[in-house]
Amino acid sequence: MTTGHVPYSSETLRAELNAKGCRMTPQRETILNVFKDLPEGEHLSAEDLHHRLRDLGEDISLSTIYRTVRLLARMGVLRELELAEDHKHYELNQPRPHHHHHLVCVKTNRVIEFKNDQILTISKKVADKFGFKVLDCELRIVGVSPEGQRSIF
Amino acid sequence: MTTGHVPYSSETLRAELNAKGCRMTPQRETILNVFKDLPEGEHLSAEDLHHRLRDLGEDISLSTIYRTVRLLARMGVLRELELAEDHKHYELNQPRPHHHHHLVCVKTNRVIEFKNDQILTISKKVADKFGFKVLDCELRIVGVSPEGQRSIF
DNA sequence: ATGCGTGCAAAGTCTTTGCAGCTTC
DNA sequence: GAAGCTGCAAAGACTTTGCACGCAT
Numbered sequence: 146m147t148t149g150h151v152p153y154s155s156e157t158l159r160a161e162l163n164a165k166g167c168r169m170t171p172q173r174e175t176i177l178n179v180f181k182d183l184p185e186g187e188h189l190s191a192e193d194l195h196h197r198l199r200d201l202g203e204d205i206s207l208s209t210i211y212r213t214v215r216l217l218a219r220m221g222v223l224r225e226l227e228l229a230e231d232h233k234h235y236e237l238n239q240p241r242p243h244h245h246h247h248l249v250c251v252k253t254n255r256v257i258e259f260k261n262d263q264i265l266t267i268s269k270k271v272a273d274k275f276g277f278k279v280l281d282c283e284l285r286i287v288g289v290s291p292e293g294q295r296s297i298f
Numbered sequence: 299m300t301t302g303h304v305p306y307s308s309e310t311l312r313a314e315l316n317a318k319g320c321r322m323t324p325q326r327e328t329i330l331n332v333f334k335d336l337p338e339g340e341h342l343s344a345e346d347l348h349h350r351l352r353d354l355g356e357d358i359s360l361s362t363i364y365r366t367v368r369l370l371a372r373m374g375v376l377r378e379l380e381l382a383e384d385h386k387h388y389e390l391n392q393p394r395p396h397h398h399h400h401l402v403c404v405k406t407n408r409v410i411e412f413k414n415d416q417i418l419t420i421s422k423k424v425a426d427k428f429g430f431k432v433l434d435c436e437l438r439i440v441g442v443s444p445e446g447q448r449s450i451f
Numbered sequence: 452a453t454g455c456g457t458g459c460a461a462a463g464t465c466t467t468t469g470c471a472g473c474t475t476c
Numbered sequence: 477g478a479a480g481c482t483g484c485a486a487a488g489a490c491t492t493t494g495c496a497c498g499c500a501t
Binding site: 218219221225227246248250251252257259261263264267268271272275276277278279280281282283284285286287288289290291294 | 412416420425428430433439440447
């Protein structure tokens, strides 16, 4: 598996894990690598990740997947997205310039991604005011797409 | 039950429902009223709503509640929020000046609400570009609160 | 050697759905 | 009257958890 160009190595993860009394494992490394190889803008559900790992010949249990993505999201390594569906999606939590946001159609579930630098600026300012450290921010616009406007339901 | 000061009456809802071939029912009216009486910034889960209705002596089934909030959210009457927990919350989808956003702590689950007018402006611009009609927008900042920064997990 | 992590299977939580009868337009 | 709506109970989707064994530190 190639490891992409993101400056977040397995070793960095190991260090951050160890600092919390947690351990690096082959499963965690493999999962991190899948996310590192993910094209910008793609995001995976636990189930997606499971399938993808199977395709790569990696047999990691769903329990471990759920446990791992939750852990990585809490560490700020992954970004947890809640789009229009009923389950969460994850992607690598990219540094500033890659951050993107979502425009979702309530009717068709179409999701459009867009970028906007002001959002992070605003977020940092707000978080600062309350003493929070920002892990992630997402502007989620919910609306009706042109196609959706034509349907009754 | 008082009906608050929000300019969205049962009659308006009835009209919008009828326009789609749907009907006004006592259950839908009651549910709308609960949301209209909800203090700014409060949001209810389906379960919360069920309890609140019970307390008011209204016995509406959970199924109906789920069906109703989904319908109202799709109509843009309610705003569907996904905070840090594992279930959705709903609140009345207020006009511009009342819109608020959320700052969530991954560790403690604390949620802080804040307002920011730029967000709606940005959202409208983006939606416009893609031909979407905006129903709602929410900036969700995920981070670590001051309290959370002190705990290992 | 200690104790965290994994896999399995079972349980849990939240949400949706089929159906019969009642209600609204 | 026809088409929606409701309540009930059952099913469904997604996620979490207890436990025994194995592995990282």
